[in-house]
Amino acid sequence: MAAAVTALTVAALVGAGCDMPVTTPSAPGHRLVEVVAAENFWGSIAAQVGGAYTQVASVITNPATDPHSYEPTAADARAVASATLVIENGVGYDPWMPRLLAAASASAEVLDVGRVVGAAPGANPHRWYDPNDVTEMVSAYVAHLARLDPGDAAYFEARAAHFEAVDLAGYHALIGRIRAAYAGTPVGASESIFSMLAPALGLNVITPYSFLRAVSEGAEVSAADKATIDGQIRQHRIRIYVYNSQNTTPDIRAQLSECQAAGIPTATITETMVPASGTYQQWQTAQLQSILSALEQAAGR
Numbered sequence: 001m002a003a004a005v006t007a008l009t010v011a012a013l014v015g016a017g018c019d020m021p022v023t024t025p026s027a028p029g030h031r032l033v034e035v036v037a038a039e040n041f042w043g044s045i046a047a048q049v050g051g052a053y054t055q056v057a058s059v060i061t062n063p064a065t066d067p068h069s070y071e072p073t074a075a076d077a078r079a080v081a082s083a084t085l086v087i088e089n090g091v092g093y094d095p096w097m098p099r100l101l102a103a104a105s106a107s108a109e110v111l112d113v114g115r116v117v118g119a120a121p122g123a124n125p126h127r128w129y130d131p132n133d134v135t136e137m138v139s140a141y142v143a144h145l146a147r148l149d150p151g152d153a154a155y156f157e158a159r160a161a162h163f164e165a166v167d168l169a170g171y172h173a174l175i176g177r178i179r180a181a182y183a184g185t186p187v188g189a190s191e192s193i194f195s196m197l198a199p200a201l202g203l204n205v206i207t208p209y210s211f212l213r214a215v216s217e218g219a220e221v222s223a224a225d226k227a228t229i230d231g232q233i234r235q236h237r238i239r240i241y242v243y244n245s246q247n248t249t250p251d252i253r254a255q256l257s258e259c260q261a262a263g264i265p266t267a268t269i270t271e272t273m274v275p276a277s278g279t280y281q282q283w284q285t286a287q288l289q290s291i292l293s294a295l296e297q298a299a300g301r
Contacts, residue, residue, distance in 0.1 A: 033148050036083040038094040039067055041128045041273050042113065042137070044280040046087060048167060049138055050145060051159045053152050059097075063246065063274045068218075072096050083108040085144055090114030093125035109144055116140040126216075126271070128280070129196035131175060138163065171281045174288040175200050182295045188232060188259075190243035190252045192216040193271055201291070206232060221251055233258045240294040241266045246274075265294035 032055040037043035043058030050056060059076055060067050067089075080086060080097075081104035088097040091114035101110065114125065117133045127133040142160045146153035183202030189195070192212040198205045205212075211225035232238050233255065241259045243252055245268040259266055267290040273283045 031149065033145055034082060034084040035087065036080055036085075036108075037087040038089055038097045039128075039272065040276060041280050041283070042087045042089065044273065044278075045134070045138065045163070046141060048279065049141060049156065049159050049163050051155065053149060053155060054145070060272070061276050063270065063272050063276055065272070067094055067272065070094070070096055072100050076100060077104045080104050080108070084148055085109045085111065087111045087141070088113070089125060089127060091119045091123055091125035091127065092121070109148065111137075111140055111144055113137050113140075124192050124196055124213075126193045126196045129193055131172070131197075131200050133196075135164065167279075168281055171285050171288065174285060174292060178202070178288065178292050178295065182299075185239050185295065186237060188229065188238035188241040188255075188264075190215055190241075190255070191247065191271075193244055193269060194242050197269075206238060215247065215249060215252065226251060229255060230258060233262050233264060236262060236264065238264060239298040240264065240291070242269060242291060242294075243267075244269055244271055246270050246272065265297040267291045267294040 032053060033050065035043075035046050035050060035054050035056045037046055037056065037058045038060065040058035040061045043056050043061075047054065047056035057079060059072065059079070060070060077100050080100045086097065086101060086108045088094050088110065090112040093114075101108070113127050113133070114123070117127055117130075117136050119125070119127065127137070138160050142156045145156045149156075179200070179202040184204055185202075186204045186206045187198070188207045189198070189205050189212060190207075192209065193216065195205055195209065195212060208225045208228055211221050211229065213219075214221045214225075233241070241255065241264055243256065243266060248256070256266060267287075269287045269290075270283075273280070275283075
């Protein structure tokens with residue numbers, strides 16, 4: 001009977017367009033905690049920490065999909081309804097997930113990352129870019145797993161410790177390396193995504209936050225903010241420019257051209273995992289390396 005239920009759950013997740021399950025039970029008949037994450041960056045972390053005693057799927061896996069405006073399908077609702085635990089980013093980033101939960105009358109536990117980290121309404125929603133928030137999310141996730149599967153609590157705690165100490169080792173090492181060498185460096189950015197990571201790197205984002213937020217939210221940017229950024233580039237007040245390559249608006253393209261003309265190195269980040277088949281830490285480490293390379297290039301000029 002347990003095997004039949006698991007098979008039906010897998011079929012529902014695949015039919016919903018979610019990630020293929022990335023974990024398998026360690027022993028036949030072992031009860032899996034069925035986890036559905038709204039976005040695959042949280043799903044990647046959940047699968048690695050949950051290990052053999054979780055079955056993890058993500059609703060949004062396509063890098064071209066905008067999580068802000070995603071329109072869930074009926075199949076998504078079925079996947080959520082079958083879950084034991086649902087992970088949502090919160091802070092207004094994925095408002096469709098609470099609607100899915102309500103519509104499906106789901107009985108799943110819910111891990112709202114924004115609530116876990118204490119993000120107020122209207123705060124920057126890109127919590128997966130803050131290393132401290134990721135650590136808090138992992139702790140909350142393990143607590144949920146331990147309640148749902150108390151017999152394997154020690155296993156989940158060990159997996160979380162391994163994830164932080166081993167799987168994220170390169171990620172944390174690059175953050176430390178950038179901070180040690182370039183703390184206080186003034187930089188420019190295209191979106192508020194980078195505002196979540198820059199403090200950990202010790203970098204000083206001097207782009208007006210009103211501009212960063214407007215671009216992230218698809219709102220109109222002010223002429224005053226654009227003029228300020230143009231001046232920062234022309235006067236070489238920023239050493240590098242970090243931009244979201246998934247959202248290059250006309251204003252961002254103009255700023256990139258200005259950076260090229262001024263000889264200011266650029267680095268790219270993305271809002272969602274690229275490639276989708278990788279892991280959270282592979283994605284983040286590659287981006288950190290790009291930022292480090294741009295900083296080293298700027299320092300060598």
